[in-house]
Amino acid sequence: MTLDRPLPLEIGGVLPGVRLAYETWGRLAPDASNAVLVLHALTGDSHVAGPAEPGHPTPGWWDGLVGPGRPLDTDRWFVVVPNVLGGCQGSTGPSSPRPDGRPWGGAFPFLTQRDMVTAEAQLADALGIERWALVTGGSMGGMRALEWAVSYPERVGALLLLATAAAASAEQIAMAAVQLHAIRADPGWRGGDYHGAAPGHGPHAGLGTARRLAHITYRSEPELQARFGRRAQDGEDPLRSGRYQVESYLDHHADKLVRRFDAGSYVVLTEAMNGHDAGRGRGGTAAALRRVTARTLVAGVDSDRLYPLAQQAELAAGIPGADRLRVIESPSGHDGFLTEPAQVGALVRGLLDG
Ligand SMILES: CC(=O)SCCNC(=O)CCNC(=O)[C@H](O)C(C)(C)COP(=O)(O)OP(=O)(O)OC[C@H]1O[C@@H](n2cnc3c(N)ncnc32)[C@H](O)[C@@H]1OP(=O)(O)O
Ligand SMILES: N[C@@H](CCO)C(=O)O
Structure with missing residues (x-):
């Protein structure tokens, strides 16, 4: 979809002509109560489910989680996965044309996670989704999921944060x-x-x-x-x-x-990941996390050296509706949120059924 007005950016200015690519699975209920937003990480895309096919040489990146009978059961849930603003798989980014037809290239503006979420909120509006039953993502997807729950608490029913942080650390x-x-x-x-x-x-x-x-x-x-x-x-x-x-x-x-x-x-x-800081302009991290009203689960991976468990513990302790921190056991480090679909699926089921 193309946003009907220029996108205001957190650091000032606007981004005109924004296009957001997205894929959906399942059917939206008449009262729009069954919508789930899945947000991909740095080099992910909107193709969360489905087999390898032309144009997608590998299966969907959470194929084990999304589909009929799977934890995000598409017979029940309407799953929406946008390609992130700034990306290169259909959404507006540096390789996209600007209004004069030339590629944005180095003139593409600096984006924050909040800008990406502002664009995604316009996508939700266009789809007729006032409130998500669940918003989830890992790593950079988790940053945006958190920004959704802090910026629009009334629009997020449940929140699953995986291998992510309230703010990017020095390391x-x-x-x-x-x-x-x-x-x-x-x-x-x-x-x-x-x-x-x-x-x-x-x-x-x-x-x-x-x-x-x-x-x-x-x-x-x-x-x-x-x-x-x-x-x-x-x-x-x-x-x-x-x-x-x-x-x-x-x-x-x-x-x-x-x-x-x-x-x-x-x-x-x-x-944009380096710029991630949920507390910026909101009185700090603790005050920002207190805004979240969603039923929340936070999980990290025991072997993650990039987003260590202490960061997820901070989220679980600071979000009022959060259950105790869950730990995904995996040798795969940060990629554990991608390589352990059975454990992540159990968390999804627990949150949606609870
Ligand atoms: C939300 C998202 O970001 S989804 C977007 C997809 N994610 C990514 O692309 C992230 C980068 N990729 C990864 O992190 C991982 O490949 C994952 C998470 C997708 C999968 O992890 P794993 O299943 O553990 O894959 P692993 O790290 O073992 O890599 C396997 C690949 O390495 C190749 N490989 C293994 N050993 C060697 C070797 N000695 N020499 C060359 N290649 C090798 C395998 O052939 C396989 O290739 P293929 O992916 O083309 O089939
Ligand atoms: N391997 C994933 C994780 C990054 O957080 C990616 O490339 O998007």
């Missing part, structure tokens, strides 16, 4: 800063104005380096050690210019992301 900002530096140091970046460059001339090396570092932070040290140890990649010798298995693994994740994701979007969304 999260630091890890992201190195990634931003890698992209901007790539000669192909051109200040963000590379979208008209010949194929293959964008900041692919920088984006790949960013993803390698990010991916290490998304997994756990014991997992990497157990899976890869010091083993050499098949047919290669690390002592003779070959790679260790773990290097090849990171190369693979970098190559996959570079093929499917725009570096400009990665920069905009990463900066």
